[in-house]
Amino acid sequence: MAINRREYLKGTASVAAGGLLGGSLGSMPAQAQSRADTLRHVMGAVFTSLDPTFAGATRESFPLSMNVYDRLASFGKKDVPGGSVFDMDTIRGELAEKIDRSADGLTYTFHIRQGATWHDGTPVEAEDIKWSLDRAVSAASNSKAQMNNGSMTSPDQFKVVGERQVEIKTERPDRLTLATFCVPYIPMFNSKLAKQHATSDDPWAINWLKENTAGGGAYVVESNRPGQQVVLRRNEKWKNGPDGALPFFQRVIVQTIPDISARASLLERGDADLTLDAAASDIPGLEQRGRVQVVAVPQSNxxxxxxxxxxxxxxxxxxxxxxxxxxxxxxxxxxxxxxxxxxxxxxxxxxxxxxxxxxxxxxxxxxxxxxxxxxxxxxxxxxxxxxxxxxxxxxxxxxxxxxxxxxxxxxxxxxxxxxxxxxxxxxxxxxxxxxxxxxxxxxxxxxxxxxxxxxxxxxxxxxxxxxxxxxxxxxxxxxxxxxxxxxxxxxxxxxxxxxxxxxxxxxxxxxxxHDAVVAKNIKGYTYWFHRGADYRDLKRV
The missing domain is CATH 3.10.105.10 (Dipeptide-binding Protein; Domain 3)
Known part of the structure; x- marks a missing residue:
């Protein structure tokens, strides 16, 4: 079940998320991938960091990281006029298969999903979660202020209490504690991999993680050409979605196309599937010509x-x-x-x-x-x-x-x-x-x-x-x-x-x-609080 935020302090609760259905082993061979299996997203901006917590990360880094890194929890979705949006009132586990909350609202226990692995195939362990949370409140990064918004400021608040259990304590029942674990600034890292690239001057591997990843999310960064293109490959072992299923797209190509008219033209010709930064003045024409669909939802946040x-x-x-x-x-x-x-x-x-x-x-x-x-x-x-x-x-x-x-x-x-x-x-x-x-x-x-x-x-x-x-x-x-x-x-x-x-x-x-210009055969687009695309939602029909 999912935690409804309106009920967030009514005794002890648990969150179960997704099934335990595993994907096939290994990654899909490149030759098996077709245009139908590949999503092409064109944008005007660039990624400045693969680590969303990096102080200089651009806004585009945030949604990218949601596809590459898992969080302990995730917001649900709901339908509204025009499309689907995130639902902050419903929170489910992501990397955590269950979340227990004490009756006084001061203690959360996250149960790590059985069989969860990092991209390199090593198992996700409670110590990885502890290290990731310690990093969030200790490193000079975007995470620190975000954690403070959930009343988390010290590594002493995080404790490994079992083989797959991590406990988090706060001094007061903060309304935003659980929601904090859903946002881009709180990714879970493969601590063993990150530590290999830490130094005495950079104990949290901030510099290495800017250009490399240590995650376990739905997609793996296959290649990154800064300022030009990022290619993602589906993680065939990922099981942390709401129903345990793999995302539809085996591959995602995210390209920077500076010319705003060129991006719209690529969509209308069928050479791209998604753009989020079309000019507002162009939207009526795109809708009138009918070669693409425009998913238009007010940005409620x-x-x-x-x-x-x-x-x-x-x-x-x-x-x-x-x-x-x-x-x-x-x-x-x-x-x-x-x-x-x-x-x-x-x-x-x-x-x-x-x-x-x-x-x-x-x-x-x-x-x-x-x-x-x-x-x-x-x-x-x-x-x-x-x-x-x-x-x-x-x-x-x-x-x-x-x-x-x-x-x-x-x-x-x-x-x-x-x-x-x-x-x-x-x-x-x-x-x-x-x-x-x-x-x-x-x-x-x-x-x-x-x-x-x-x-x-x-x-x-x-x-x-x-x-x-x-x-x-x-x-x-x-x-x-x-x-x-x-x-x-x-x-x-x-x-x-x-x-x-x-x-x-x-x-x-x-x-x-929020006007998402989407190919007519793409379904599932959802407006998320970070105002970017979650490729896990999308499918071609």
């Missing part, structure tokens, strides 16, 4: 916003922030920036939220009369000058937004200078709180309401784009993280929503669509 710097003038004034929020031309921006492809987070007409959830559609509406009144109340009745900034990489979305923002705010007396900044310069300026108003795109792998509160709304880091500092909202988010009573949790989130709307530090606009 990602949203685009207009952030207002609450730590400096002029937007340290709440009335001015509210005035801007009332002046924004929401529907026009949605259509110009996304061609209407997404889910609105504006335009709600409630006074009390129907659900105590963040994010959800908020009662932000275009109302110039209200905006002018609020502007006057802020002491800026005669108007003011400010700027709206966005990174060059977001030009396709943010540039049409900027023109509309400039036009609409001018109607209430706010003169807006538009700034398109190089990505690195933009990131630095945001971190240093030097921009008054700017475009922001936030993604949460674990998008629970209290996580969004703690990281996006109230944190002291760059990930809180507005710099909003509300002591009560901060405490509510921190307390909700450990609250096991659903009614109390919901009440806390409701208070956060109330304070957020009153302060208006950032205007959440929409969930943009």
């Amino acid at each position: 990602a949203w685009q916003s207009i952030a207002l710097n609450t730590l400096a003038a002029p937007f340290d004034d709440v009335k001015l922030r509210q005035a801007v929020a009332a002046a924004l031309p929401y529907e026009d921006m949605f259509n110009a920036a996304l061609f209407g492809r997404g889910q609105r987070l504006f335009g709600a007409d409630w006074t009390q939220p129907p659900r105590n959830v963040i994010p959800q559609p908020m009662p932000f509406r275009h109302n110039l009369d209200k905006a002018k009144k609020l502007l006057s109340e802020s002491g800026h009745a005669s108007g003011l000058k400010t700027s709206f900034s966005f990174p060059a990489s977001a030009s396709a979305t943010a540039e049409p937004m900027a023109a509309l923002i400039k036009e609409s705010l001018a109607k209430i007396g706010i003169e807006v200078a538009v700034q398109k900044l190089p990505d690195a310069q933009m990131a630095t300026a945001v971190s240093e709180r030097r921009l008054p108003m700017f475009f922001d795109f936030f993604t949460a792998w674990l998008p629970t309401s209290e996580y969004v509160t703690r990281i996006f709304l109230t944190a002291t880091t760059r990930w809180n784009p507005s710099g909003w500092n509300d002591a009560i909202a901060t405490k509510l988010g921190d307390d909700a993280r450990y609250e096991t009573d659903k009614a109390k949790y919901d009440a806390m989130i409701g208070q956060v929503i109330e304070r957020y709307l009153a302060a208006t530090p950032v205007v959440m606009l929409w969930h943009p669509n």
Whole structure:
């Protein structure tokens, strides 16, 4: 059975995942592979590391690693309008065949799947899991902060308690502990292989694992030409999927094709099977011609916003922030920036939220009369000058937004200078709180309401784009993280929503669509929280 996160603290539970059906021994001979057995994925970006935990890993490294490395656990899937998406409320074992949880929610015991092996054929042992977890909290990598989000900070919290059992303890019943084991930053490594390439200066083999793998997942890296192509070969001994079956595709070729039009053309000619980064402006044409299918699902764990710097003038004034929020031309921006492809987070007409959830559609509406009144109340009745900034990489979305923002705010007396900044310069300026108003795109792998509160709304880091500092909202988010009573949790989130709307530090606009352009004979595409492809889901029909 699978653990439902809503029930995650109701006594001791177990998770069983997948059958114990083994695949055939060895790998499929190359000559037996055909075009039908091979998936070709074309993308514009490149992989900078085969190890997703490497500090310089690009976003493309994360989904790749999900296919090459197993995690202890995995989220389930659910159907939604338009396709399938990850289901954070259902967690199953992956490399673990069973997960026991204590009644107090402080101890998890992972039972390693009987017969599980690494890519080199050696058995997966409890010591491998212990080493992988120790690495996650000790190495200078992306894993450390992620583990901290699940209240895991020390190797002392991980203990081998049997031949195939590893125990994990936390001091408090954290809502995100189990979910943490599902994300790309927590892969399980073949410790014996990795240790062979460790050094005194690099005890966790970070440098070696950047260009090599030590995994046991559904696919083996057959070849890697950085910046050009990665070829994956199916691991015929893999048995850790939800039903114990092997993935359909024997081989996956992932190629970097910089030209965005060329990628779409390859799909339409039948020379490629998948691309995830087609231009939003090209999607309607692709759908109309009908040579490919477009799997379009709103990115429920990602949203685009207009952030207002609450730590400096002029937007340290709440009335001015509210005035801007009332002046924004929401529907026009949605259509110009996304061609209407997404889910609105504006335009709600409630006074009390129907659900105590963040994010959800908020009662932000275009109302110039209200905006002018609020502007006057802020002491800026005669108007003011400010700027709206966005990174060059977001030009396709943010540039049409900027023109509309400039036009609409001018109607209430706010003169807006538009700034398109190089990505690195933009990131630095945001971190240093030097921009008054700017475009922001936030993604949460674990998008629970209290996580969004703690990281996006109230944190002291760059990930809180507005710099909003509300002591009560901060405490509510921190307390909700450990609250096991659903009614109390919901009440806390409701208070956060109330304070957020009153302060208006950032205007959440929409969930943009995740548009997967897929060959018409490919089925099973699922939107995952890492916004990449899981090749294990796909099959040719």
